[in-house]
Amino acid sequence: MQxxxxxxxxxxxxxxxxxPEAVRRAADTSAAVIFLLGGSILTLPEMIRIAHDNGKRxxxxxxxxxxxxxxxxxxxxxxxxxHADGVISTRPSLLKAASELGAITIQRLFLMxxxxxxxxxxxxxxxxxxxAEVLPGIAPKAIRQLCEALDKPVIAGGLITxxxxxxxxxxxxxxxxSVGDEKLWxxxx
Numbered sequence: 001m002q003x004x005x006x007x008x009x010x011x012x013x014x015x016x017x018x019x020p021e022a023v024r025r026a027a028d029t030s031a032a033v034i035f036l037l038g039g040s041i042l043t044l045p046e047m048i049r050i051a052h053d054n055g056k057r058x059x060x061x062x063x064x065x066x067x068x069x070x071x072x073x074x075x076x077x078x079x080x081x082x083h084a085d086g087v088i089s090t091r092p093s094l095l096k097a098a099s100e101l102g103a104i105t106i107q108r109l110f111l112m113x114x115x116x117x118x119x120x121x122x123x124x125x126x127x128x129x130x131x132a133e134v135l136p137g138i139a140p141k142a143i144r145q146l147c148e149a150l151d152k153p154v155i156a157g158g159l160i161t162x163x164x165x166x167x168x169x170x171x172x173x174x175x176x177x178s179v180g181d182e183k184l185w186x187x188x189x
Contacts, residue, residue, distance in 0.1 A: 007032035027054035041067035143189035147173030
């Protein structure tokens with residue numbers, strides 16, 4: 001985990017790719033990790049292979065992968081059979097299963113108001129993943145407060161379309177920023 005955090009210091013933008021073609025383009029960046037936010041049971045093996053062949057870690061957002069159940073068997077398939085390096089989910093039970101298999105886990109939190117913020121903090125304390133991803137990533141105040149409340153790295157993601165939004169998220173304490181907008185994937189900060 002420490003090695004990954006050092007890689008984030010060098011290259012804090014995480015490409016978020018939805019299909020094999022986008023993964024190929026993400027593989028040409030300096031990022032250490034590619035978030036696979038889509039794909040299916042048919043395309044995920046290729047997407048993970050492309051990432052690995054290019055020296056990148058592949059983190060599968062299990063909730064968004066088509067054709068997979070939202071259960072421990074899907075997690076096992078991704079980690080044991082496809083060798084995903086990490087699992088992203090909104091479901092603590094899936095992250096627990098991934099952690100038991102040795103994968104890095106990221107709890108995705110949607111922060112819409114103070115209630116969802118408090119609920120997210122409780123959830124992270126009760127079933128601790130390795131990292132948390134805060135959405136939307138354009139909320140520096142929420143990122144800062146979550147970083148102060150947790151003892152784990154926070155990733156910002158969602159609705160980020162400008163370089164200054166990445167900079168603000170990092171200044172607020174985010175360890176990295178996941179970005180779907182390809183024009184920001186090679187951003188030098």
